[in-house]
Amino acid sequence: MASVTIRDVKKAFGSTQVIHGVTVSIDDGEFVVLVGPSGCGKSTLLRMIAGLENITGGEIRIGERVVNNVPPKERDIAMVFQNYALYPHMTVAANMAFSLKLRGAPKAETDERVNRAADILGLKPLLERFPRQLSGGQRQRVAMGRAIVRDPQVFLFDEPLSNLDAKLRVAMRTEIKELHQRLKTTTVYVTHDQIEAMTMADKIVVMHDGIVEQIGTPLDLYDKPENQFVAGFIGSPAMNFLKGQIKANGSAGFTGPNGVRLPLQAAPTNSEGRPAVYGIRPEHFTIADDGAEAEIVVVEPTGSETQVFAKLGGEEVVAVFRERHKFEPGDKVRLKPDPALVHLFDEQTGKRLNA
Amino acid sequence: MADIALDSRAARRPVRDASAWDRLKVNRDWLAVWFMLPAMAFLILFLAYPLGLGIWISFTDAKIGRPGEYIGFENYEWLWEDSIFWLSVFNTLLYTFVASAIKFAVGLYLALLLNENMPFKAILRALVLIPFIVPTVLSALAFWWIFDAQFSIISWSLRHLDLITENINFLGDVNWARGCVIFANIWRGVPFVAITLLAGLQTVQPSLYEAATIDGATKWQMFRHITYPLLTPIIAVVMTFSVLFTFTDFQLIWAMTRGGPVNATHLMATLSYQRAIIAGQLGEGAAISSAMIPFLLAAIMVSWFGLQRRKWQHGEAND
Numbered sequence: 001m002a003s004v005t006i007r008d009v010k011k012a013f014g015s016t017q018v019i020h021g022v023t024v025s026i027d028d029g030e031f032v033v034l035v036g037p038s039g040c041g042k043s044t045l046l047r048m049i050a051g052l053e054n055i056t057g058g059e060i061r062i063g064e065r066v067v068n069n070v071p072p073k074e075r076d077i078a079m080v081f082q083n084y085a086l087y088p089h090m091t092v093a094a095n096m097a098f099s100l101k102l103r104g105a106p107k108a109e110t111d112e113r114v115n116r117a118a119d120i121l122g123l124k125p126l127l128e129r130f131p132r133q134l135s136g137g138q139r140q141r142v143a144m145g146r147a148i149v150r151d152p153q154v155f156l157f158d159e160p161l162s163n164l165d166a167k168l169r170v171a172m173r174t175e176i177k178e179l180h181q182r183l184k185t186t187t188v189y190v191t192h193d194q195i196e197a198m199t200m201a202d203k204i205v206v207m208h209d210g211i212v213e214q215i216g217t218p219l220d221l222y223d224k225p226e227n228q229f230v231a232g233f234i235g236s237p238a239m240n241f242l243k244g245q246i247k248a249n250g251s252a253g254f255t256g257p258n259g260v261r262l263p264l265q266a267a268p269t270n271s272e273g274r275p276a277v278y279g280i281r282p283e284h285f286t287i288a289d290d291g292a293e294a295e296i297v298v299v300e301p302t303g304s305e306t307q308v309f310a311k312l313g314g315e316e317v318v319a320v321f322r323e324r325h326k327f328e329p330g331d332k333v334r335l336k337p338d339p340a341l342v343h344l345f346d347e348q349t350g351k352r353l354n355a
Numbered sequence: 356m357a358d359i360a361l362d363s364r365a366a367r368r369p370v371r372d373a374s375a376w377d378r379l380k381v382n383r384d385w386l387a388v389w390f391m392l393p394a395m396a397f398l399i400l401f402l403a404y405p406l407g408l409g410i411w412i413s414f415t416d417a418k419i420g421r422p423g424e425y426i427g428f429e430n431y432e433w434l435w436e437d438s439i440f441w442l443s444v445f446n447t448l449l450y451t452f453v454a455s456a457i458k459f460a461v462g463l464y465l466a467l468l469l470n471e472n473m474p475f476k477a478i479l480r481a482l483v484l485i486p487f488i489v490p491t492v493l494s495a496l497a498f499w500w501i502f503d504a505q506f507s508i509i510s511w512s513l514r515h516l517d518l519i520t521e522n523i524n525f526l527g528d529v530n531w532a533r534g535c536v537i538f539a540n541i542w543r544g545v546p547f548v549a550i551t552l553l554a555g556l557q558t559v560q561p562s563l564y565e566a567a568t569i570d571g572a573t574k575w576q577m578f579r580h581i582t583y584p585l586l587t588p589i590i591a592v593v594m595t596f597s598v599l600f601t602f603t604d605f606q607l608i609w610a611m612t613r614g615g616p617v618n619a620t621h622l623m624a625t626l627s628y629q630r631a632i633i634a635g636q637l638g639e640g641a642a643i644s645s646a647m648i649p650f651l652l653a654a655i656m657v658s659w660f661g662l663q664r665r666k667w668q669h670g671e672a673n674d
């Protein structure tokens with residue numbers, strides 16, 4: 001196992017710059033998730049770690065070694081691809097044994113390693129099948145088996161679950177996490193799905209347009225997003241944003257769209273009248289007499305909770321309640337944001353304003 | 356079609372019981388037969404009939420302008436004793452085997468080369484097709500000229516380089532002539548093999564090579580363990596066709612050597628033409644042609660087994 005250090009890494013395809021200086025340090029044994037919208041450069045970064053793309057600028061280290069010019073096979077990494085990339089003409093066992101075979105490992109050792117990996121992943125009964133004879137989830141497992149057999153320094157995953165159906169995805173999520181707890185191999189995992197990132201990661205790297213927006217533990221990102229992008233990206237349903245001005249003199253507050261008064265625990269210093277964005281997560285609304293008046297538009301119960309879409313100061317917001325209210329479209333309710341859980345962002349830069 | 360649609364409506368009417376014929380006309384299993392009828396008619400008219408006729412003629416003593424009578428296996432008995440016929444069999448096998456093997460090797464090499472990323476890829480791919488596009492007779496004439504005893508550009512160049520003192524008698528010497536026609540056949544046949552294999556190469560998912568790179572495969576190991584096995588179904592198809600075309604080749608030989616010198620380049624096809632059309636012995640020519648059938652069937656059998664879907668190709672698609 002090894003740490004991975006990415007220092008000011010840049011990547012350009014021809015004249016198009018797609019990664020603009022990314023710095024991330026990944027500790028030995030850590031499970032790090034790179035998350036961001038499609039096209040932000042997550043795969044490119046991962047492929048640079050793997051050695052499938054060369055590095056335009058900066059430096060990547062695996063352990064102590066700078067690997068910028070080290071060919072993939074000498075980096076001692078294993079990668080799981082989104083489409084699994086299983087060799088269609090080889091059995092499951094041969095797929096998993098392929099790297100060992102190339103290395104010229106003795107047959108007994110190869111068999112033992114393949115069997116152990118098959119045991120861990122429950123692939124024992126499938127060893128003689130061909131990839132085409134497997135379901136999506138089974139193929140996914142074989143792809144992981146192929147990585148495990150190598151016993152590498154670092155596992156790299158590129159959206160490994162996005163070809164699976166929703167239910168299987170949740171199951172595999174847990175399985176991958178368990179696997180990591182068991183093997184404790186340093187892992188870099190790429191996904192566009194923030195739920196996957198939140199549930200699996202020790203540390204999340206949020207990327208956007210080739211830069212890192214924020215690095216932190218899942219709860220850090222949820223509780224203290226450093227900017228409006230991260231705030232909107234992490235959490236589901238997404239955070240509500242309302243534009244307006246901060247009221248700092250007297251008791252702190254926020255004047256939202258159409259003069260709606262919203263509560264604020266404390267205003268940032270020297271911010272009276274400053275235009276800002278007020279962020280509040282759907283789950284941080286309560287119904288209270290001193291809340292702001294809103295009109296219900298749509299009610300979507302999911303059983304465990306109810307999502308309510310409502311017009312607040314003319315803007316649509318989402319609120320989520322665990323308790324069961326009897327709401328009908330057109331009803332007037334008083335929605336109150338929890339002042340302790342409000343986020344304020346600069347209107348221009350999107351930077352976080354409150355502590 | 357309209358017929359079927361109308362009748363199915365008629366069949367629903369309970370006025371009269373549908374006859375067996377009516378039911379046959381709308382039966383789902385028979386529907387396939389109706390749809391295949393036109394194609395079958397064409398195949399019978401243009402493929403099966405001439406083939407059958409050819410085989411029939413080989414059992415007669417037909418000559419040009421005379422229908423001939425059934426003489427059993429007499430033509431074949433003649434051929435059995437005919438050393439020129441056996442020479443043509445040997446020539447055909449040699450020609451087919453050597454040309455196909457080299458076409459495969461060169462075609463595969465070119466396909467792999469053209470599959471790499473390189474500048475002017477599109478133009479190079481188009482260039483490779485040129486020998487395939489030029490009409491056979493035209494390229495045969497060009498080769499005839501290139502290999503001419505007096506004016507050969509090769510002889511001329513070699514003489515000017517002081518490598519030889521006399522012109523090489525390319526098409527007049529037994530071994531040279533065989534080499535030359537095989538060379539011309541290869542030149543013509545390589546594009547077909549190369550372009551088809553290139554198409555096959557492009558169906559291999561690039562991520563397989565990436566996975567193999569990470570698994571530590573060298574370029575050669577990738578070819579050996581991934582490209583080649585995934586290409587085998589296409590190789591089987593393309594080589595079957597290549598063997599069939601080469602075995603039945605006529606134009607190139609006829610334009611370059613007419614089977615000479617001293618029958619050294621006579622293939623079964625050219626010998627058949629010479630006996631049947633030039634000499635007028637239709638029955639004997641037809642017998643030579645018919646004698647090709649067992650060889651062709653054998654080639655098809657080999658590829659049939661080569662072509663069978665491999666075990667790994669069964670089941671759902673991989674993507």
Ligand SMILES: Nc1ncnc2c1ncn2[C@@H]1O[C@H](COP(=O)(O)OP(=O)(O)O)[C@@H](O)[C@H]1O
Pocket residue numbers: 013016018036037038039040041042043044045
């Ligand atoms: N081989 C390539 N050539 C040119 N542009 C590329 C190449 N690969 C990726 N890109 C571009 O780089 C950007 C990042 O791609 P990628 O890393 O695949 O994003 P994602 O975060 O969705 O994985 C995209 O805008 C994509 O169009």
Ligand SMILES: [Mg+2]
Pocket residue numbers: 042043044159
């Ligand atoms: Mg990607």
